[in-house]
Amino acid sequence: MQSYRFENVYIKSVSAVAGPKEKDGPCGNLFDKTYTSLYAEKKTLEEGEKTMQEDAINIALIKAGLDIKGPELLISADLNNQLACSSKVASSYISSFLGIYSACASSAEGVILASLLLERSNIKNALISSTSSFGTAERQFRYPLEYGIPKKQTTTLTVTGSGSMVLGKKTTDLKITEATLGKVFDPGWKDVNDMGGAMSFAAYKTLKSHFENLGTKPSDYDLIITGDLSIIGSNILLDLFKEEGIEIKNHNDAGKIIYQREKQKAFCGGSGIACLPLVAYTKIYEKLKKKEYRKVLLAATGALFDPVYVQQKQSIPAICHCYTIERG
Amino acid sequence: MQSYRFENVYIKSVSAVAGPKEKDGPCGNLFDKTYTSLYAEKKTLEEGEKTMQEDAINIALIKAGLDIKGPELLISADLNNQLACSSKVASSYISSFLGIYSACASSAEGVILASLLLERSNIKNALISSTSSFGTAERQFRYPLEYGIPKKQTTTLTVTGSGSMVLGKKTTDLKITEATLGKVFDPGWKDVNDMGGAMSFAAYKTLKSHFENLGTKPSDYDLIITGDLSIIGSNILLDLFKEEGIEIKNHNDAGKIIYQREKQKAFCGGSGIACLPLVAYTKIYEKLKKKEYRKVLLAATGALFDPVYVQQKQSIPAICHCYTIERG
Numbered sequence: 065m066q067s068y069r070f071e072n073v074y075i076k077s078v079s080a081v082a083g084p085k086e087k088d089g090p091c092g093n094l095f096d097k098t099y100t101s102l103y104a105e106k107k108t109l110e111e112g113e114k115t116m117q118e119d120a121i122n123i124a125l126i127k128a129g130l131d132i133k134g135p136e137l138l139i140s141a142d143l144n145n146q147l148a149c150s151s152k153v154a155s156s157y158i159s160s161f162l163g164i165y166s167a168c169a170s171s172a173e174g175v176i177l178a179s180l181l182l183e184r185s186n187i188k189n190a191l192i193s194s195t196s197s198f199g200t201a202e203r204q205f206r207y208p209l210e211y212g213i214p215k216k217q218t219t220t221l222t223v224t225g226s227g228s229m230v231l232g233k234k235t236t237d238l239k240i241t242e243a244t245l246g247k248v249f250d251p252g253w254k255d256v257n258d259m260g261g262a263m264s265f266a267a268y269k270t271l272k273s274h275f276e277n278l279g280t281k282p283s284d285y286d287l288i289i290t291g292d293l294s295i296i297g298s299n300i301l302l303d304l305f306k307e308e309g310i311e312i313k314n315h316n317d318a319g320k321i322i323y324q325r326e327k328q329k330a331f332c333g334g335s336g337i338a339c340l341p342l343v344a345y346t347k348i349y350e351k352l353k354k355k356e357y358r359k360v361l362l363a364a365t366g367a368l369f370d371p372v373y374v375q376q377k378q379s380i381p382a383i384c385h386c387y388t389i390e391r392g
Numbered sequence: 393m394q395s396y397r398f399e400n401v402y403i404k405s406v407s408a409v410a411g412p413k414e415k416d417g418p419c420g421n422l423f424d425k426t427y428t429s430l431y432a433e434k435k436t437l438e439e440g441e442k443t444m445q446e447d448a449i450n451i452a453l454i455k456a457g458l459d460i461k462g463p464e465l466l467i468s469a470d471l472n473n474q475l476a477c478s479s480k481v482a483s484s485y486i487s488s489f490l491g492i493y494s495a496c497a498s499s500a501e502g503v504i505l506a507s508l509l510l511e512r513s514n515i516k517n518a519l520i521s522s523t524s525s526f527g528t529a530e531r532q533f534r535y536p537l538e539y540g541i542p543k544k545q546t547t548t549l550t551v552t553g554s555g556s557m558v559l560g561k562k563t564t565d566l567k568i569t570e571a572t573l574g575k576v577f578d579p580g581w582k583d584v585n586d587m588g589g590a591m592s593f594a595a596y597k598t599l600k601s602h603f604e605n606l607g608t609k610p611s612d613y614d615l616i617i618t619g620d621l622s623i624i625g626s627n628i629l630l631d632l633f634k635e636e637g638i639e640i641k642n643h644n645d646a647g648k649i650i651y652q653r654e655k656q657k658a659f660c661g662g663s664g665i666a667c668l669p670l671v672a673y674t675k676i677y678e679k680l681k682k683k684e685y686r687k688v689l690l691a692a693t694g695a696l697f698d699p700v701y702v703q704q705k706q707s708i709p710a711i712c713h714c715y716t717i718e719r720g
Contacts, residue, residue, distance in 0.1 A: 066464055066488040066515055108704055136394055137573070145473040147493050148698030155578035155709045160394040162501065162573065163696070163711075165475050165491040173490065177505070184512035187394055204700075245465070245490065250483035368491070370476030372532075376436055381483045383491075 065270060066245045067277035073179040073240040075389065076189065076230040077127035078345035081120045083198065083224030086334075086342060089323045094346035095225075096123045102199035102224055109199035110149065116226040117142070117153045117195040124191060124228035134159035135189035135230065139178055141170030141337055142195040143222070145204065149195055159191070167366030168263075168292055169246065170194060171227065171341050172385035176243040178231050179387070188232055195226040196336030205256075205371055218258035220294045220319055220335035227341025235392065238352055241359075242278055243387040246270040248368065250381040256374050259335055260297025260319070263365035263382040267293060268304040270384035271363055282312045285388070286357040289348065291340025291364050292319030294333035318343035340364050344389075352389060359390040393598060394573045395605035401507040401568040403717065404517065404558040405455035406673035409448045411526065411552030413658075414670060417651045422674035423553075424451045430527035430552055437527035438477065441470070444554045445481045445523040452519060452556035462487035463517035463558065467506055469498030469665055470523040471550070473532065477523055487519070495694030496591075496620055497574065498522060499555065499669050500713035504571040506559050507715070516560055523554040524664030533584075533699055546586035548622045548647055548663035555669025563720065566680055569687075570606055571715040574598040576696065578709040584702050587663055588625025588647070591693035591710040595621060596632040598712035599691055610640045613716070614685040617676065619668025619692050620647030622661035646671040668692050672717075680717060687718040 079096050087098040097119055099105075104112035117140070125132055134157030140150035147163045154161045166173045174192035182190055199209060201222040207213055231240065246266060253262035267290050275281055282288060282305075293301055298317045305312050318340040319333030344362055351357045363386035374380075407424050415426040425447055427433075432440040445468070453460055462485030468478035475491045482489045494501045502520035510518055527537060529550040535541055559568065574594060581590035595618050603609055610616060610633075621629055626645045633640050646668040647661030672690055679685045691714035702708075 066513065068513060110701065110704060110706075144698060145700070146495065146696060146698040148696070148701050151576055151696035151709045151711075152578070152701070152706070154576040157575070159575060160573035161494070161576050161711060162505070163493040165493050166489070167474065177490070180509055180512050184508050185394065185396060245488035247485070247487060248479055248482040248489050250480070368474060368476070368479035370472060370474040372473070373438065373476050373480070376438060378438075378480070381479045383479075383489060 065247055065273040067274055068243045070179050070183060070240050072233050073182050073231055074234060074236040075238040076232045076236060077124045078229045078349055079120045079124035079127060080227045080342050080345040081116050081225055082342055085328060086223060086225055086322060088328060090321060091343060091346045102197060109197060113149050113195060113197040113200055114153055117149055117193055120226035120228045121191060121193050124230050128230040130189060133157060135191045136187035137181060137190040139164060139174040140193040141165055141174060143201045143337055166383050167368050168335060168337050169364040169366030169383050169385050170337050172362060172364035172387055175229060175240060175387050176245055176385055179240045179243060182231055182233060189230060191228055191230050193228045194337045194341045196222055196338040198222045198224045201336060215331060216257040217331060218296055219331040220259055220333050221330055222336035223322055223334045223339040223342060225338040225342050227338055227345045237392050238389055239392050241388050241390045244270055244274040246384045248381045248383050250379055252379045254379050256369060258296060259367040260294040260332060261300060262367045262380045264293055264297040264300035266382040266384040267301050267363055267365045270386055274386055285314060285359050285361040288312060288315045288361045290317045292335045293317045293365055294319040296332055359388055361386060361388050393575055393601040395602055396571045398507050398511060398568050400561050401510050401559055402562060402564040403566040404560045404564060405452045406557050406677055407448045407452035407455060408555045408670050408673040409444050409553055410670055413656060414551060414553055414650060416656060418649060419671060419674045430525060437525060441477050441523060441525040441528055442481055445477055445521055448554035448556045449519060449521050452558050456558040458517055461485060463519045464515035465509060465518040467492060467502040468521040469493055469502060471529045471665055494711050495696050496663060496665050497692040497694030497711050497713050498665050500692035500715055503557060503568060503715050504573055504713055507568045507571060510559055510561055517558055519556055519558050521556045522665045522669045524550055524666040526550045526552045529664060543659060544585040545659060546624055547659040548587055548661050549658055550664035551650055551662045551667040551670060553666040553670050555666055555673045565720050566717055567720050569716050569718040572598055572602040574712045576709045576711050578707055580707045582707050584697060586624060587695040588622040588660060589628060590695045590708045592621055592625040592628035594710040594712040595629050595691055595693045598714055602714050613642060613687050613689040616640060616643045616689045618645045620663045621645050621693055622647035624660055687716055689714060689716050
């Protein structure tokens with residue numbers, strides 16, 4: 065796996081907008097904007113998701129002091145087939161556009177690509193947008209929302225919302241300093257109702273490569289946050305490290321943080337492309353800003369499954385990309 | 393739109409494998425491997441597509457003299473929801489993996505990203521894989537194959553096959569020298585049976601930006617090949633340039649080349665992510681190798697549509713990315 069160090073990639077701004085269930089969760093008071101329904105006052109769930117992505121992009125651009133027409137480069141991902149939401153939204157901006165997909169690992173794929181391109185090219189600013197919606201994702205991957213199928217206890221819920229990060233070359237107090245681009249693993253997992261399990265091995269392998277390639281160790285980070293392994297996947301990840309004699313005490317998972325699980329009936333936690341950004345760009349960003357954290361490692365994990373393959377009894381490949389945010 | 397020049401990005405190898413209809417077309421005798429059916433002797437269309445992608449990747453790796461376990465970086469795209477084919481295939485390699493999606497413009501997005509990353513990082517080799525299948529794509533985007541709906545004359549047929557390109561930093565006789573990352577345009581096109589029309593405006597804008605940003609003109613290239621605007625889209629593209637007083641005489645389109653249209657009942661031509669690579673990595677590559685061409689501009693165009701959005705009467709956004717292959 066390829067690891068990188070960056071010298072001059074700074075965070076200009078972040079934004080996070082979220083749906084009603086996320087608003088009622090522990091990050092609720094930190095979002096830039098929230099919506100009272102998945103529709104965001106539009107006619108369709110797709111229109112609602114588009115509105116959230118546009119809002120998050122525009123808020124991040126305004127915070128960064130950039131032209132609302134867009135930065136030089138826009139990198140987006142969502143869970144809709146053919147990146148339908150991101151492609152549609154991108155047409156509103158003048159930016160060169162990179163559509164990417166590694167399921168819920170997409171937010172990190174975007175940050176790493178933007179960082180590499182900022183260092184290599186003459187662009188000044190890049191925006192990474194990560195979006196998911198319970199309404200569109202559940203219908204697409206599982207069942208219509210109205211279909212009251214009982215859920216397994218291992219189930220995670222797709223997070224509704226959108227997060228954006230603007231990266232640039234001009235000094236700010238937070239920067240992207242390290243990254244590892246993961247590889248795809250297919251350990252034969254077949255249970256689409258337990259995505260955390262499917263992704264835990266990829267998270268373990270990418271984090272292990274990250275430490276080895278860059279000569280760091282888990283305790284070098286104030287926090288190692290995965291997103292989104294949820295409860296079961298997180299436990300498997302920690303066990304895999306334990307088997308090698310490495311005890312990771314500074315780990316948490318965005319899927320465990322985004323909801324008050326018992327009270328909000330969130331089963332094993334949150335999932336979806338927006339899950340990690342919504343936690344990272346609110347609670348964690350605040351702690352970095354307030355100097356409670358100096359260096360955080362964010363490992364985004366993705367279950368690369370497609371309903372047709374699942375019907376064909378195929379196993380679920382998974383990937384994890386990671387990067388650090390550090391005080392400058 | 394962002395344009396780039398590259399100094400040290402060389403083509404180590406290309407490969408192209410194709411289905412039966414493509415075998416019977418004008419590039420038929422130049423493919424590295426062909427299959428007698430869309431299933432490639434597997435049980436499902438998806439398995440067939442996977443086999444083709446794996447074959448194309450392995451052939452390109454062998455030609456490049458690389459380890460069959462994979463290069464440092466693998467960038468793939470296909471038309472299946474959630475890049476299902478590419479994700480599954482990627483699990484066989486040790487490479488860091490970037491999943492990308494800009495529909496049929498993905499081949500160029502991959503080449504441009506690989507070129508940028510090769511120049512920026514310490515990786516030595518990157519492989520870009522572009523795959524599509526008539527069997528999986530028609531069923532996913534339109535109707536089951538068995539459903540005999542009459543087709544409009546503007547229809548294009550999804551190409552079955554897979555093309556790979558291995559890029560490296562070591563000198564060879566062909567290199568990637570220029571590129572432009574396009575933006576998404578949404579001119580309000582709604583006819584999913586005429587994708588060429590939808591994409592022609594994006595092709596025009598990207599090519600225009602490419603010439604302006606890099607100070608080149610159409611006649612600097614031995615060939616400007618789009619893929620895949622087909623007949624109608626190609627004519628619109630040429631007309632858009634004509635309106636500005638620019639007559640482009642050296643244009644062709646991969647969708648027009650891949651089939652003997654009349655004889656093979658291919659309507660307006662070919663489409664799909666593999667269409668441009670299958671023409672470029674056979675006929676055009678040969679002419680570059682034989683010094684009949686010195687510099688070719690490849691503009692890959694993508695219609696970023698999703699069946700759900702189409703049912704909701706949404707218009708179809710489109711994008712075009714372009715790059716050049718030049719003799720060193």
